[in-house]
Amino acid sequence: MSRTLDIDRSDRALPEATTTQRRSLGGACIAHALHDGYTDLLYVLLPVWQAEFGLSYAGLAALRSLYYGTMGGLQVPADRIAARLSIRAALALSTLVAAAGFVVMGLSGGLFGLCAGLVLAGIGSSIQHPRASLLVSDAYGRAARGPLGIYNFAGDIGKATFPVAVALLLGVLAWRPVAGLMALVGLVAAVTLVAVLPRRPLVPAPTRAAKSVAGSSRTGFTLLMAVGALDTATRMGTLLFLPFLLEAKGGTGTTTGLALALVFAGGAFGKAACGWLGERVGVVRSVVVTEAITALLVVALLPLPLVPTLVLLPALGIALNGTSSVLYGTVPDLAPRGDTGRAFALFYTAVIGSGGIAPIAYGAFADRAGETAGLLAAAATALATVPLVLALRGPLKAAQTHTQE
Template identity: 65%
Template sequence: MQSTTTADWTKPKHDTEEAPSRRNLTGACVAHCLHDGYTDQLYAFLPIWQAEFGLSYAGLAILRSLYSGTMGGLQIPADRLTSRMSPRVALALATAVAAAGFLVMALPLGLPGLCVGLVLAGIGSSIQHPRGSLLVTETYGSASRGPLGVYNFAGDVGKATFPALAALLLPLIAWRPVVGMMAAIGLAVAFALLGILPKQSFAAPRQRSRSGGSDGRGFPLLVAIGAFDTATRMGYLLFLPFLLHAKGGTETTIGVGLALLFSGGALGKACCGWLGERLGVIWSVVATEAMTALFMIATLKLSLPATLVALPLLGIVLNGTSSVLYGTVPELAKKGEVGRAFAIFYTGVIGAGALAPILYGTIADHSDQTMGVMAAALTAAAIIPMVVSLRPVLRS
C-alpha cells in the first residue's frame, strides 16, 4: 500500500492512499485533544485546591508544575523510549498512563496522592506530543504545515471543552469524582486509538528526511520564542480564575471564562494561519504578541461582563501565535531529525510553562496579582525583538 507523499493533502486521492493518512491525522488529533484538555482543565481546580490544601499562588504553581514539568522534562527521553513502538501503541499507551494518573488523583489520598497522580499523568502526556507531531509530519512530508495546523487546532478543542465540562460539574459534585470521570474518558480514548490508528505505519521513509530540510540554524531561537510565548500564556492562566473571582465571578463563571478564552484560542489557530500566510511568520508574531500584551493589561481594568467579552479576543492572539511557531519547526529542524526537533521544542515550551507560573506566582505573592499579570504581559512584549532577530534565518 502506498503512503501519502508530499502531494497537497487536500487534493482527492485514491481511497487506498487517503485512508491511512486520514486515520493517522485523526488519531493524532484525538490524542492531542484529550491531552491538552487534561492539561488546561487543571486551572478549573486551582481555587478548590487552594482552599482545601491552604496553598499560596506560588504553591499552586508548583503543584501544577508537577504535571507540566514532568510532561516537559520527559519529552526527549519519552521520544527515545517509544521510538521503536508503532505510533498506534505509543499514543494509546501515553493516553492510558495519563488516565491512570487522573485515577490516582481521584483517590482520597490527600495532597501526596494528588502530587503522585499529577506526576504520573505528566509522564503519559510527555509521550503524546513528540510522537503525535512526528506521525503527522511523516505522513504528509513537506505538505505537513496544514495538517500540523489541524493537529494544533485539535489541542485547543480539548482546551475549550475539558475546562468547561469540569466547571459545569464542580458545582454539582465534589472534585474527586469529577477527576475520576476524566480518568474514565481517558481510558475510553486509549482504547479508541487502537481502533483509529492503523496497525502498520504508512509513512514513507524518504518523507522523514524531506520534512527536515534545514541545517538547524535559527532553531534554538525558535525554541526560545516558543518558551516565552508559552510562559506568557501559562502565567496569565494562573491568575485568570482569581481575576474573575475578584470581579465577582462564581466557579461557573470561571469555567465559562476559561472556555471563552480557549474557544478564542481555537479560532486563533485558523486566524493566525491566515495571517501568517499574508504577513509571514515575523509580522504575524509581532502583531499577535503586541495585541496579547494590550489585551492582558485591559482585562485588569474591565468589568466582569466586559472581561468575558474580551477573553475570546485575547484567546485568538494568546494561543494563535503557537500555531505559527509550531509549523516552523520542521522547516528549521536539522535534516532527518524532525522527531527530535519536536521533542526539544516541546521540552522548551512546556518547561517554560511549568517554571514561569512559579516566577509569576512569587511576584504576585510579594505584591499582588496585578503585578503578576503585568509581568506576563511584559514577557509577551519581549518576544517582539526576538522574532525580528529570526528574520535572516527564515529568508535564507
C-alpha cells in the same frame, strides 16, 4: 497494456493513502484534544485545591507544575523510548498512563496522593506531543503545515471543552469523583485510538526539513524554541491569574469555566486565523502582531468589570493561543539536520518546560507584588519575544531559499 495497469494500480492506491492520512490525523487530533484537555482542566481545580490544602500562589503553581514540568521534562527521553513502539501503541499507552494518573488523584486522601497522580499523568502526557506531531508530519510530508494546524486546533477543542465540563461537574460533585470521571474519558480515548490509528507503521512522506537541511541552522531553531518558550510563559502566566482576577470581579467557579472556554474557543479560531496570517504575511510579521495584541489585551483586562472582561476573552484567546500555530508549523523548516521527530521533541521540551517553570516564577512574584503585577509581567513577557522573532528573519530566509533550489 503495462501503462494501463500502472494507472489502475495508482488509482487504487490513492484512496488507501488518503484513508491512512485521515486516520493518522484523526487519531493525532483525538490524542491532542484529550491530553490538552487534561492539562487545562487543572486551572478549574486550582481554587478548589487552594481552599482544601491552604496553598499560596507559588505553592499552587508548584503543584500544577508537577504535571506540567514532568510532561515537559520527559519529552525527549519519553520520545526515544516510545520510538521503539509503533506510534499507535505509544499514543494509546500514553493515554492510559495519563488516565491512571487521574485515578490516583481521585483515590487520594491528601496532598501526597494528589502530587503522585499529577506526576503519573504528566508521564503519560509526555509522549503525546512529539509522537502525534511526527505522525502527522510523516503522513503528509511537505504538505504537513495545514494538517499540523488542524492537529494544533484539536488541542484547543480539548482546552475549550474539558474545563467547562469540570466546572459544571464541580457544581454537583466533589473534585475527586470528577477526577475519576476524567480518567474514564481517558480510557475511552485510548480504546478509540487503537481502533482509529493505522495498524501498519507509516512510510514517511518527503518533508520540507529533508530538503532544507543546509538552509536550517542551530541558531534559527534555538531562536524558535526561545520564542516558543516565552510565548508559552505569557499564556501560562495569564491563565494562572485569570481565575483569581475573575473572582475579584465577582465571578464564581462556573464563571471561571465559562471564561476558559471563551479563551480557548477564541484560541481555536486563532490557530486557523494565525496560520492563514503566517502564510500570507510571513512568520515574523504575524508573530510580532499577535504578541503585541496579546500584551495590549492582557493589560486591558485589569480595569474592566466582569461582563466586559468576559466579552474581551475570545479576542484575547485568538492572540494568546494563535501564535503557537505559526511556531509549530515552522519546526520542520528549521529542524537541525532534517530530523523532524527530534526537533518536535526538543521544541515541546522548551515550550512545555517553560509552561511548568513560568507559573512558579509568576506566582512567587505575585505573592510579593500582587495579582495585578503578575498579569503585567505576563504582558511584558509577550513583548520580550519581539526582538527574538526579528532575529529569525535570516534563518527563515536561508531555509526558504534552500527549499526552493
